[in-house]
Amino acid sequence: MKTIKVMIVDDVLFIRHVMIASLEHLGVDCIAAESGKAALELFQQHEIDVILMDVMMPDLDGFETTRLIKAQSGERHVPVIFMTALSESDAIQRCLESGGDDFVNKDIDPIVLLARIRAHARTKELTRQIHQKSDEISRLYDELSNEYQMARHVMESITAENDMQVPNLITHLKSMSVFNGDLFLCARRASGGVCFFLGDFTGHGLPASIGAMPASQVFFESNRQQSSLSETAKRLNSVLTRCLPDYMFCAAIIGELDAEGQYLKIWHGGLPDIVWLKEGEGITRELESRHMPLGILEDNEFDASTRTFRLKTGEHIVFQTDGLIESIGTNGEMYGYERLVGLLGRSARERQTLTSYVPGLLEDWQQFCGDNLEQDDMSLIVLSPGPLNPPEGRVELPDLLPWKTELKLSPDEIRSDIDPVNFLLSQITLPTCYSGHLSYLTTILKELYSNALEHGLLELDSSMKHSEDGMMEYYAEREQRLQRLADGEIAMSIGLYSPDAPHTLHITVSNTGEGFDYTSIKDGEPVIEGDELHGRGVALVQGMCKHLEYSDKGRTVEASYVLS
Amino acid sequence: MSITLEKDASGKQLNIAIEGVFDFKLMQEFRKSYNTAEDVECFILDFSGVEYMDSSALGMLLNMRKSVGSETRIVIKDAQPAVGKILAMSRFDKKFEIES
Secondary structure, three states, X not given: OOOOEEEEEOOOHHHHXXXXXXXXXXXXXXXXXXXXXXXXXXXXXXXXXXXXXXXXXXXXXHHHHHHHHHHHHOOOOOOEEEEEOHHHHHHHHHHHHOOOOEEEEOOOOHHHHHHHHHHHHHXXXXXXXXXXXXXXXXXXXXXXXXXXXXXXXXXXXXXXXXXXXXXXXXXXXXXXXXXXXXXXXXXXXXXXXXXXXXXXXXXXXXXXXXXHHHHHHHHHHHHHOOOOHHHHHHHHXXXXXXXXXXXXXXXXXXXXXXXXXXXXXXXXXXXXXXXXXXXXXXXXXXXXXXXXXXXXXXXXXXXXXXXXXXXXXXXXXXXXXXXXXXXXXXXOOEOOHHHHHHHHHHHHHOOOOHHHHHHHHHHHHHHHHOOOOOOOOEEEEEEXXXXXXXXXXXXXXXXXXXXXXXXXXXXXXXXXXXXXXXXXXXXXXXXXXXXXXXXXXXHHHHHHHHHHHHHHHOOOOHHHHHOXXXXXXXXXXXHXXXXXXXXXXXXXXXXXXXXXXXXXXXXXXXXXXXXXXXXXXXXXXXXXXXXXXXXXXXXXXXXXXXXXXXXXXXXXXXXXXXXO | OEEEEEEOOOOOEEEEEEXXXXXXXXXXXXXXXXXXXXXXXXXXXXXXXXXXXXXXXXXXXXXXXXXXXXXXEXXXXXXXXXXXHHHHHOOHHHOOEEEO
């Protein structure tokens, strides 16, 4: 143990000597001051552990000296033990008032005094350690704050891409720390629609928001590439499974609303039920999560299936993380899904408009929570149908260079599980402003491909399809002939290569079969007249294309499609 | 890709919800869905989950029309834009009630 250094303050020389002699004998390091003034000076020059203070001294008395020493030492704790005579018992109160820590009789046994000194020295040492730790903590805190600031800057740059100028989506986001464990992302689609993501990462604060960085990047990148909602979900899951530690995941909803604001497509994994409100009616639907949260399943286990809903006027769809319903109120209970749904339902029945019921809900929530601020992050998003405002900075039709992509399929490749049309289309990347055309291109290619396979290579007769049973037979026969198919090839190409028609896609599908009577499948318009059950495919394609022509006994079909 | 059936309380209306790609691979399941239904006066085909439909599906719908008879109502409901376009181009509104 470190030697304890004691300062004895007494104006009587004899007492100073007695004290020094007895304490030094017990191994205590002593210095002595003959007055309060001298004590103040010595105190500044030495590292003193405990002060033994006489009360009655000329000029500065013990009380005043103690007050001055305590004031000088600031946060540093220096124990002061008053030495009193029995007759001064009334002064005990004043000893403590002046900041003294203890008092002893002047005739105390030196051994007992030593024990008291040691106890106070220990307190002083502990106090010193606490101060040192707290200094360290505040230094770390400053460092951390700086680091947070930097990380926050990175986060804000990433989420700066968020397009929040969509009146159909009203967001209420609240974070419990500088960083939010909830993440809301929103981006416009080239088609004029909007894609959004609401996620709740396990935990909150910086660790929870780390997952937000890869998630935002993948979300915006996926959106720029016009990936489908399922594809976006798949990519988000994949990156989060790879990046996040096993115990962390992200409950999320990914949604897409079309430009007309009519169709809502949703992938829902692990967040609370989505609530459908209808003005004047109440709650019309509560949609449960169908999937596991993102960041858990491997790519091959992940289910990216989505659901689509047609929205009606007067409907509001409420998405949320669990922050709101799991808030703990002043009564120690959770806010709860029931209370939320009750309030929303009541508001909707009373035909309240969006602007009034959400603030009402938040007010109720705040009242419920009172001063209970130890809560999770919370996000509430309300979506309403109706045409979206046009995205800012819409792209003009760009100039394109001529190009062509071709696919040739052998019987084995035709039998494979890979859909050749989706594969071919996945090989080409159209400028984003053309993405709306993909579904038409898919239909055109699929219909022409089916004809090339079924009538060209497999030589099936489409008149079989006139009846229900015939249709069953037709597809059974198709399967059988496909399994037996030994020779032949189907070639499909798509490209943009006519200088006269700069925005016209050319599509060719040909097969090496015997040829077939294409007029029998071609004359399909108007399609539904006379219960004509076959030939609709070609008629459909004709309706979508500028030009369609069969040649070479039906072995080749050429179509042109205008991108506009 | 699947078909979900739901009868209303009266038992006279059958809701057939189709999800995913609607093409000939669904033929048997789709056919069974209306052929096994008894005393149904109105079929509601919920198309909100149909992501893609080809001409074989159009054929399947026409077969259904024939099979259930012209006095039975068939309503195609909530088709997504791309699918709705295919129904419109094929003038399916002549034989079906298209509701959106």
